[in-house]
Amino acid sequence: MAKKFVRAIFPGSFDPITNGHLDVIQRGMKLFDELVVAVGRSPVKNQLFTPEERVEMIAELIRDLPGVSVEAFEGLTVEYAANRKADVILRGLRSLTDVQYEFQLAMTNRAVAGIETIFIMTSEQYGFTSSTLIREIASLGGDLSNLIPKNVQERLKQRLDKK
Incomplete structure (x- = not known):
């Protein structure tokens, strides 16, 4: 029996991407044939970087990771996942608070689109x-050197210096 190709999406606002996000990407890429980092446009969040800027920053960070790509999307994550023919949605969990919210979201996504969610606990x-x-x-x-990648630190400093 042939191994099934598995495509996952890792959705988020990534405004900005953190080392925690990168940890989930690097661990998640080992589980799937393809991992798409899906940068969403949030109508309710006050965003610092445009989706295009976030895609640029992430692309720099993942360029050497096999099977990992990044793109922006609009609308519901579950609809985007269906359009991309994703098999699963990957989510990172930080705390018990995340579990409660993410569990509800995962159940809704399964009910609406039949797509499963796989969780990875952050380091x-x-x-x-x-x-x-x-x-x-x-x-x-404050010092962010242990929390976000260097390219993101530089972009963040530039953005905040303009304000």
Whole structure:
């Protein structure tokens, strides 16, 4: 019996991408034949970088990762996943708070589109990190060197210096 090709999407706003996100990408790429980092446009989140800028930053970081790509999308994640013929949605979990929200989302996605969600626990050193927290630390001039990649630090500093 031939092995089934498995395509996963890893959706998020990634505003900005963190080392925690990269941890999930690097661990997730070992589980799937193809992993698409799907940068969403959130109508409810106040975003610092455009989706195109976020795609650029992520593309720099994943260029040497086999089977990993990045693209922006609009609309419902589950519809995007269906359009991309994804077999699963990959999500990272940081805490029990994440579990409750993500479980509800996973059940809804399965009911609406029949797509499964696979969860990866983030590594302990990134379990507290969020893009919102990163933006807050950056706006107050804090050190982000252990939390986000260097290219993202530079772009974030440039963006905040313009404000």
